[in-house]
Amino acid sequence: MAAAAAADPPDSSPAATAASSPPRPSPEELVARAVAPVKPAFLRPPPVRDAPKDESKANGGAVVAEKKSKRQLKRERKQEQKSSSHLCIEVGKSGNASSCKYGDSCRFSHDIDAYLAQKPADLEGMCPFATVDQLCPYGLTCRFLGTHKDTHAASGNLSEKHEINTLNKDIQKLLWKNKYKFPKASAQIKLLGLKEVIKSKPNAANDDKKVNHDNLDGNGDEKTEPLCNPLINAECDSTLCEELDRSEGEPLIDNSIPCVEPRPTKKSKVESDEIDKHGAGTLNAKAESEDPNLSNGLEVPSNNASSCRTDLIATPHLREKKIIDFREKLYLAPLTTVGNLPFRRLCKTLGADITCGEMAMCTNLLQGQASEWALLRRHSSEDLFGVQICGAYPDTVARTVELVDNECSVDFIDINMGCPIDIVVNKGAGSSLLTKPMRIKSIVQAASTVTEKPLTVKVRTAFFEGRNRADSIVSDIYDWGASAITVHGRSRQQRYSKLADWDYIYQCAQKAPNQLHVVGNGDVFSFTDWNKHVSGCSKISTCMIARGALIKPWIFTEIKEQRHWDITSGERFNILKDFVSFGLEHWGSDSKGVETTRYFLLEWLSYTCRYIPVGLLDVIPQRLNWRPPSYCGRDDLETLMISDSAADWIRISEMLLGKVPEGFTFIPKHKSNAYDRAENG
Structure with missing residues (x-):
């Protein structure tokens, strides 16, 4: 034993290693440097990053294909439609090859045997429509066909969907x-x-x-x-x-x-x-x-x-208009891409009171684009629901408001005047309107008079850093016709960097008339943040929760129960299961619906990986601007969920939706700039 001990290197003992390494900063010092104070027991050495040539492994091991022309893509789509993998919708519903009214002239296949021979194996679990006592509208094409009580479900016997605001x-x-x-x-x-x-x-x-x-x-x-x-x-x-x-x-x-x-x-x-x-x-x-x-x-x-x-x-x-009382209601912000209907349903189950659809461009709605109208869909569980529109001119916005008022069931209409995206700003919409106060006045006046529903406005502090403009709008916007205004405590130039300026939000609220609801927005990531901002100014009606809900949608439960929820990996996985079930019900349980659900699940996982469990922190609650060190979870599933690798996100999706198709790749659409350098534009 003594000889063995003597043979060990003198610096291999834990005591010697600790003595040779620099002392670890205190939790307070880490917080001051915006580094998450993870407990030392869960820290691990930073991972070794692969060389750029191996980055394709993070996308499922596939090499990114060369970009194809639109003509080539259209030709490939037509050829794919004629293959046996694309069964006619009517044939799939009824299970009868002669049910299609187009007959032999139909663009899709009517060969049921050939389709079933090449169809992938069924996924594990139950058909999402069977769980809500509905006959599956996808019939033979459903990826849960084996769980159907009647595989040849007739479309005329389908139960009514719980979604409204579809485009006629x-x-x-x-x-x-x-x-x-x-x-x-x-x-x-x-x-x-x-x-x-x-x-x-x-x-x-x-x-x-x-x-x-x-x-x-x-x-x-x-x-x-x-x-x-x-x-x-x-x-x-x-x-x-x-x-x-x-x-x-x-x-x-x-x-x-x-x-x-x-x-x-x-x-x-x-x-x-x-x-x-x-x-x-x-x-x-x-x-x-x-x-x-x-x-x-x-x-x-x-x-x-x-x-x-x-x-x-x-x-x-x-x-005389209908007024919505926003006071102390939990408001889920309109979120691009991830704020889809299944995600809003999930947040409703976790305690959200107010939901709002993704931002829709007025010009696209007026053109009748089905993809844009899909952003106005509403589920029956959304009892207090609004839509958000974005436009650059008074007549465009007024026409859209009149169109939405005529054709959709909504409780309020929100006008986005704070979007920082270049493609929106360059068209004169979004946050660029902050440089045109007279146009803001014209838009609100024109839009508020064509509907009896409450009209709300969402703005940022300013377009350029240090040139705040929102306070001058707040004092007059109620007289122009708005019922509420949401102030995001950052300028357009900041994007999502730095912390939100809540002192300025309070100044705006103090200048607002008593009848105007003022909603604060920015960095709400715990019930203590929500309590602080709501009580910080008596004129703040409530707080809008955006990225906090993306990273941990159970924040609504935390606020209502006034606690820091040390959620386990199993509980988080059950939340993912609920989202997948809602997604399959919304996008479909066939192969196309499964892959669409997978895509939006992966987009959401690119945010949830930033959540640090409460039990792993020396200081709670977590702040949005904290940079997490390299650490591991309390079990394998929790370690998998905190990974920032796209390959691990794909593994999680395969646990819920089966294997990805051959050659599958994924790159997140949105890269949050929460704790990186400011994107000035």
Whole structure:
């Protein structure tokens, strides 16, 4: 024993190793340096990174293929559709090859035997539709076919889905042809003295013959259909309606050339005060009494002109609108990509009170793009739900608000004026509006008058660092028509670097009128953060939770139960299971739906890996700007969940959704800049 001990190197003992290594900083010193104070028992040496040539292993071991042209991709899609792997939807539902109405001319395969021969093996678990007592709408194509009670489920016996706000095909066709009418938005834009952004079309001569969206069949004489909303004025003069119809512009689309927006007509201080006190209708009636032929540039006949104009622009006062009480409600922020419907359902089960859909671009909604309308979907469990839209011009936003108000079931509409993404800012939308306060006023005024639902606005502190502008907007935005405003405590130039400036958020709240709800946003990552910010200013109604919910969606449970939840790896895995179940129900249980669910699961795992379990920290709670050292979990599953490697995320997805397809790769779409250098732009 003594000889063996003598043979050991003198520096191999733990005591000698500890003496030779520098002393470990205290938890307080680590926190001051924004390093997570993980307990020493869980620390391990930093991993050795592979050379760049081996980085493909992190994407499942596949080599990234050469980018193909659009024509080549289209040709490959058509060839793939004809293969036996793409069974006709109707045939898959019914299990009968003759059920397709297109017969032999169908683009997809009707060979059931060939499809079943090449179909991958069923996944483990139950069909998500069977768990909610529904017949699976995917039939033979379902990846859980073996668990079906009736494999040949007829589509007519399918239970009703619990999702609403789907885009009606007839409405979509009207939007495609630019024939959807926006009488409220057009009238309000004219009243404010603004010009509509118009896109000229080759068939502009036929634009006057627009189809009323209330008459989807397009039958009947459209000349006899008044443009004005019958709820506004049932006896509106037809001459005025024809004038409004001819002057109605087209929605702005991506490839259009926007015109310069003229400023509103200047008004005297007496007129402005009268507008604020009595509303636009009173001032307009006064102007018409002085000059009955003057009505916003339109020549209106003297008979019935006054009553028509007054009724046309009559809008409910703010006090008559439905007001949502945001006070102390847990608000899940609208989150790009990851804030999809299954994730919002998951947050509802964990305690969220208010949910909001992903940001949708106004121009895409007005074009009837199905992918953009999918962002407006609402689940029946979302009892307090809003949609967020983003646009650059008053007429574009007003038309979108009127469209959403007509075709969707929502509780409020939020306008994004804080998005920092370059592609949005370069089009004059998002946070670039902070440099145009008069346009913000025009957008809010135009949008708030075309709907009776509450209108909310989300802004950042400023566009450029050190030039805060939000406080000047907060004091007036309620008079313009907004019911609530969310202030994100960072500038556009900051993106997501540095901590949110909550002192400035408090200053904005102090300048807000009592009727306006002010929502703070930024760095809420625990119930102590939420308590501190809500109690820090009496005018803060609540806090919006964004990245905190992405990293740990059980933050809503922590806030409601007022505790730091030391969640186990098994409990976290069950939450992932719930998300997968919701995803398969939303995107489908066939092969395409499984891979779509996998993609969004991987996008979410790129955030959840940043969570550090409570039991591993010397100081709690965790802060969003802490950089985690190299450490391990309390068990193998927890160690796998804290890995920042895409290969480990794929392993987790395979535990839930089976093996990935051959050649599968994954690169996160969003790379958060929480604790890296600021992206100035």
